[in-house]
Amino acid sequence: MVRGKTQLRRIENATSRQVTFSKRRNGLLKKAFELSVLCDAEVALMIFSQSSKLYEFASSSMSDTIKRYRDRVKDTLTHTSQCPEDVQHLRQLAAGMAKQIELLEVAKRKFLGECLGSTTCIEELLPIEEQLERSVRLVRARKMQVYNDQIQQLQSKGKMLTTEIALLNDQYQLQTSDESEERIENFILMENKDTSSDVETELLIGLPKRKIKNN
Template sequence: MRRGKVQLKRIENKISRQVTFSKRRSGLLKKAHEISILCDAELALIIFSGRGKLYEFASDNCMDRILDRYERYRHAEKTVVVNESQPQENFRHEYGYLKSKVDALQRRQSHLLGEKLGTLSLKELQQLEQQLETSLKQIRSQMSQQLLDSIAELHTKEKSLLEQKTLLKEKITESENILKMLHQMSPKEQSQALASSSSPLTVSSINIGTCYLTCSSVPHEFEDPHLFE
């Protein structure tokens, strides 16, 4: 009994569709293998299932070489067509090529923003997720490096400020010690101490208690006008 002609339309039943795909896929791969051997032909076959799973066959297991040959052939064919066509045709082809590139970039940008993902297969979604994770790792690494640089710069500034603070404390302590020594001296000893100082003259007379001293020189530490109030 002859089989009825199968109507070519989408099989609505999911299980029947999967069974038919499995059978037809196996037959197609078998035919591809046979024609590659019988006819000594280079053949590449690529199949994506409805779930996004990849099935492929290449004669001599050289898929990359066959695809490279296909790209070279297509490029040479396009070059011949362009050379033989009119300038207006050249512009039309170039416009179509550039427009397709722009459309692809816009779709890619939409996908990166999480938009229009319904047209992507499972494998494409996984690739997109991996690319986003790689970009996030690079961004986080750059942020961490900038934070570390900022912290190191702040530590350097803190160390410099602490050194300046220590130096100022030493100067203040030294000045206080000198003042304490002067207060413990008699007016005559104070006059002799000031006269033996190597600092330039800055004050003509100094009032210490009820005594007035005329000095030829005075240390820099005594240049504060409130020193002997």
């Protein structure tokens, strides 16, 4: 579903307008700060609310930036007044770029399936269809590449898990074998102990007793 173009107009509700102003103001000040830091640009921003409250940001000095701006505008106006041919050339370039942007917007809407009602011949639709088919092929190729990359990652993880399982099995078998040997040794020791307890160890001194036969 194509998202429609947002219509910009004054917010009638005062509370919603103030909330939107606060959010957009903070976002604008944050973007100005990021631009000055990331691009090493000299940025000065002034915002007056509906109640004439001033909000400003300057990466260096607000007064120096304003002075620099005034000097630049003065030089631009002087240069423009001296070179009307350049101004005309710039206007032509701007008009050409605006026309090109408009054509690109129309082409984009056609690729999105919009504004096709004005198309009256097949020849106009064939290039759009070919471009869409090329785009679909590129998207599918990229999708297959992503699938293959994910499959390779899963296979690598599977091999690692298999190796870890084999190591754990070896450790388990080794531990089980040691415990079995220990149990056998304990069993043998217990058997030897029981056997030795049955042997008579009493020491007798004197002649062995004889039975007296009755005549």
